[in-house]
Amino acid sequence: MNRTRHVAALAAFLILGLALSYAERLLPLDFIAPGIRLGLANLLTIVLLYTYGAADALLVQVMRVLLSGLLFGNLFGVVYGLTGSLLAWGVMWALHRAPVSPIGVGIAGGVAHNIGQLAAAMLLTTPHLLAYLPVLLLAGTAAGLVTGLTAALLLPRLHIILRK
Amino acid sequence: MKKPDRYPRAGDFVVLAAALALFALSALLLWRPATPGDTVTISASGAVWGVYPLGTDRVVELPGNTVVIEDGAVYMRDADCPDGICVAQGRLNGAGLIVCLPNRVVVRVDASGGYDAVVGRKVTP
Numbered sequence: 001m002n003r004t005r006h007v008a009a010l011a012a013f014l015i016l017g018l019a020l021s022y023a024e025r026l027l028p029l030d031f032i033a034p035g036i037r038l039g040l041a042n043l044l045t046i047v048l049l050y051t052y053g054a055a056d057a058l059l060v061q062v063m064r065v066l067l068s069g070l071l072f073g074n075l076f077g078v079v080y081g082l083t084g085s086l087l088a089w090g091v092m093w094a095l096h097r098a099p100v101s102p103i104g105v106g107i108a109g110g111v112a113h114n115i116g117q118l119a120a121a122m123l124l125t126t127p128h129l130l131a132y133l134p135v136l137l138l139a140g141t142a143a144g145l146v147t148g149l150t151a152a153l154l155l156p157r158l159h160i161i162l163r164k
Numbered sequence: 165m166k167k168p169d170r171y172p173r174a175g176d177f178v179v180l181a182a183a184l185a186l187f188a189l190s191a192l193l194l195w196r197p198a199t200p201g202d203t204v205t206i207s208a209s210g211a212v213w214g215v216y217p218l219g220t221d222r223v224v225e226l227p228g229n230t231v232v233i234e235d236g237a238v239y240m241r242d243a244d245c246p247d248g249i250c251v252a253q254g255r256l257n258g259a260g261l262i263v264c265l266p267n268r269v270v271v272r273v274d275a276s277g278g279y280d281a282v283v284g285r286k287v288t289p
Contacts, residue, residue, distance in 0.1 A: 100175030134191035
C-alpha cells in the first residue's frame, strides 16, 4: 500500500477521533464524577494497534489531543488527555501481544486512561481527588469493555482494507 | 501484522477480573460513609486559599470562581471555565469535593473535629 493512502487513512482516523471526543462531551455523565468521559477515542487506538501498529496509534492519539486542545481551547484538557492517552496506549500495547482479545485490551485501556487522567489531575490540583478513583475505575472498565467489543467486531472487517 | 481475535480469550477474563478487583480494593480503602461536614477548605493551583467553617454563611471570591457557603452547605455559584461542571455539581453538605479542573480550584468539605485558624482572602460575610 502506498504512502499517500497510509497518510490519508491516518488523517481519517484523526478526524474520527476528534469527532468522537467532541460527541462524547454531549453526553454528560457528571453525576458519576465531574468531567467523566466515555473515552471513545480509545477505540481508534485499539484498531490502529492491530492494523498499522503501535507507532501510528500513538501518533494519531497525540495529534488528536493536541488538535482538540487547539480547537476547543483548554490547556489542562490537553495535559489530562495526554497522560490518559499515553498510559492507555502503553498498557494496550503491552497487552495486545498477550493471549488477550481486543476486548481485554479495551478494558485495560479504559482503566489506564482514567488512571492517567486522575493522576495528572491530582498532581495539578489536589491529592484529595483520589476519592474519585473507585468510580473512575468502574466507569473505565465499562467504557473499555464497550470500546473493546466494538473494536473486536470492527477489526475482522477493517483488517482487509487497512493492510500496510 | 497480528490477526485480531474475534472471540473472547482467557486473558480477557483475567483483565476484567483485575479491573473489578482494582475497583473493589479502591472502594474499600477510599469510600467512607457520608458524615455531616465541618470545614470547607478551598485550594487554588495546589495551594490552600482558605479554610472556613461550614456553619457560617459567606461568599468567597477567587480569581475565576465564586464559592458560596450557605445554610450548612457549599456550592460553586460562578466560574469562568469553559465547561461549568463545577457549578453543576450542586450543593455539598457532607464530606466531599467540588472541583473546577480548568481553573485548578478544589473545594473540599471535611468532617474533621476542629481546626486552628481560619484564613480568608476577599471574604464577604
